[in-house]
Amino acid sequence: MKYILIFFILIKIFSEPEGEQESKPFFRVYPIYRFEECEWAVRPFICHKCILKNEKYAQKIYFYKNKPPYREHGCYTKSKGFVVLDE
Secondary structure: OHHHHHHHHHHHHHOOOHHHOOOOOEEEEOOOOOHHHHHHOOOHHHHHHHHHOOOEEEEEEEOOOOOOOEEEEEEEEOOOEEEEOOO
């Protein structure tokens, strides 16, 4: 127990301060399987491309301190991971 406490204290000391961290990405995968379901997606044309490739529509959102959120849109599969698609 004592070693675990020391370990967490060392991590806190040597890690970056929370104030300097620029973004915390949020990743979400939408359960979309038909073209009709792409109507409510943020980028429906990217959603259509994903369905044609038999992949799921996904987005990664970065949150910055002094800027609005930045979103990346693309397709996701377990084997390839997240792949950003250009508009």
